[in-house]
Amino acid sequence: MAQVEATTERIVAADAETVFDTLADYSGTRAELMPEQYSEYEVREGGDGEGTLVHWKLQATSKRVRDCLVEVTEPTDGELVEKDRNSSMVTTWRVTPAGEGRSRVVVATVWNGAGGIGGFFEKTFAPKGLARIHDALLARLATQVEK
DSSP, X not given: OOEEEEEEEEEESSOHHHHHHHHHXXXXXXXXXXXXXXXXXXXXXXXXXXTOEEXXXXXXXXXXXXXXXXXXXXXXXXXXEEEETTSXXXXXXXXXXXXXXXXXXXXXXXXXXXXXXXXXXXXXXXXXXXXXXXXXXXXXXXXXXXX
């Protein structure tokens, strides 16, 4: 099994604290940021950053749906880590200042891919698909915080 990684970033015209707080608000704004590939979104514990447990289904392709139960931690300032209890998938969100009133948001997801020819295709195509999904979420985030 090879590790698969998808990384996306965006500069947002809002300060880092506002951007981070919006991402960490799982019981409020976060649900609004999720593009159509996410369904059955439900906060099961917490709801604001560290200690949150949230469920969703992620439809990465027309045939591939992941049932995710995600634990949220905040290992360092400006960082949210989402670990899926149902798989090896881990998504890390990093928000850092990027000049006056601007922030850089980097989202990176890693997981253990399949082996063999299926693994080759997963490693080749899955990061691009997930990057598109993350990019849509980041666009919604920008719209939300740049109001």
